[in-house]
Amino acid sequence: MKKTPFVTLEQLKEIEKTYPTPYHIYDEKGIRENARRLRRAFGWNKGFKEYFAVKATPNPYIMQILREEGCGSDCSSYSELLLAESVGNVGSDIMFSSNATPPEDFRLAKKLGAIINLDDITHIDFLEKAAGIPETICCRYNPGGYFELGTDIMDNPGDAKYGMTHEQIIEAFKILLGKGVKHFGIHSFLASNTVTNDYYPELARRLFELAVELKEKTGASIEFINLSGGVGIAYRPEQEPNDIMVIGEGVRQQYEKILAPAGMDNVAIFTELGRFMLAPYGHLVTKAIHRKETYKHYIGVDACACNLMRPAMYGAYHHITVMGKDENGPKMTYDITGSLCENNDKFAIDRELPVIDIGDFLVIHDTGAHGFSMGYNYNGKLRSAELLLCEDGSVKLIRRAETPADYFATFDFEGATIKVKDNED
């Protein structure tokens, strides 16, 4: 599918008067429409709830929009719990799916009344000592081995640090029942960024079968099944995007086949989607500031891997639109680079793009999830601003850009602090 930015060149020029590049911008309308589609896709399930994976886009303005669309928060750390609380997500509006969890994180999750999702059987004792065992608990399952779907989707749960084995989860349920737990859920995350309509239905089949077995073997009351994240998006224009309506229907069929006959037709379906909820509705906007001709053609831009790590970290493809240039006009093959002293700081390698002039705006697509949030300060680079393109067409600053004073804020070295002040302009 052709990738079209949700902002026009005219809008970018207008925004530039107030906010210099680089920045991340999010599309409120797109976020809301997509969240509503997800709700419709699972409308057949009475208890359905999406817990937005906060790590994907940890900004309270975004979380607030999603809350208005009925979404809770999936958190995995102390600060993410605070973010959830800040938008009014407390109690069963928080799923706490953490691993290698510090005791203070469990304490805050318990205090907020979050649904705690235990990553390991030993976390039962750990949680009991840290905060006490709540009446509702979820356990994370890892079936081990390989997980395959058709030909190209494959992941390796057996090599993943998450979740309990089959034997452990049965044992964990028995121990938790003994400790007074009344309401149970199960969770599993088997493959990431799956661009297929088959992932959730296949995961659901496995979790539903496990739920029936757990009920039979332990008598536990299983009240929700959390399909977690992993529904992907088409980063490449030639990929066929997922159809969430088809995915919801696929899960419903497994539900009718496995849970309903076992008398478990009150089980709520939960999701913890991050990428699917936000990735397509964010752009990283940057400007071409250098052209360099050596053994290759380079365009140097004012963003770098600190603003978007995925290409450097995973070799991930992000589509790029050169704003205001005819896609059928003259082309060149470029490496699009940031300014880090790291040769992997490239948003695109050998990418054929319309001929780029200095000052052109480049829109890097699908950066709404795992974009800004994976940012870092290497080379003394500062985090960019985050903007929201509101439904009424106005633009709102939802996080200001960092300044050198922010970078220096965590050390108490007088000379350095004075230098920041001296050089402020």
Ligand SMILES: *Cc1c(COP(=O)(O)O)cnc(C)c1O
């Ligand atoms: C990362 C993560 C998610 C979200 O994954 P996406 O691929 O962004 O959908 C959900 N749940 C857990 C436990 C995660 O670690």
